[in-house]
Amino acid sequence: MSWPAQKDRRRDKRRREMLWAASDVFxxxxxxxxxxQAIADSAGVTKATLYAHFDDKEQLYRAVIDYWLEELPEPKLPCQARGGLRACLERVARELLQQSEQPASHALTHIALRSNRIPQKRWRQRYLPYQNYLExxxxxxxxxxDHGQAATQFLLLAVGSIDCSNLMAVSGPRLAAAVELFVQAYA
Known part of the structure; x- marks a missing residue:
């Protein structure tokens, strides 16, 4: 491996470690x-090193949110909604439950619970693949x-809120209830 490539990998690793430490502090x-200073101490770097990567706390905070949003896996939903409404709703419910169990989802939820500074538009983007599939x-x-409104209503029932101001734990029983309600209403 070339020297520049090794240097880039070390820089990326250090940046990732700083983002993890910042997540813990936030x-x-x-x-x-x-x-x-608290973030630098947690990351095991100097404050100067932290500022070499991030201009200020606000930029670091946004980088943390962006990092965890990017770490969320894309839901494994097919391009076409086939197999009947129940099957489609159950597929979405499984994917939502799997996403809620991801470390990135845990990190985002904990950060959001401590601060309501996450941009709502950016937070809602994580639900767009589900919204599109449900529509x-x-x-x-x-x-x-109204497919769009109904898709949003299903997500609200399933996850409690699609913005980060009123977070609730995603659970199997909650998802099953949302599926049943929508099957009764629309199937």
Whole structure:
């Protein structure tokens, strides 16, 4: 491996370690109480090193949120919604439950619970693949006149909130209830 490539890998590793440390500090202290010195100490770097990577706490915070959002796996939903409404809803429910069990989801949830500084638009983007798939599935139902609104309503029932101001734990029973309600309403 060439010297520049090794240097880039070390820099990326250090940046990732700083993001993890910042996640821990933002979770423990929230945004307002956290400071660059505490984050540097947690990361095992100097404050100067931290500032070499991030201009200020706000930029670091955004980088942490972006990092964890990017770490969330894409849901494994097929391009076409096939197999009947129940099957499609159950597929979405399984994927939502799997996503909620990811370390990235845990990190984002803990940070969001301590601070409401996560941009709502960016937070909601994590639900777009589900929204799109649900709209396709619900478009097959003659009883559903507004596929977009119904898809949003399913997500609200399934996860409690699609913004980060009112977070709730995703659970199997909650997802099953959402599936049953929508099957009764639209199948």
């Amino acid at each position: 979770t423990a202290l929230d945004f307002n109480q956290a400071n660059m 396709k599935a619900l478009s097959q139902s003659a009883r559903c006149s």
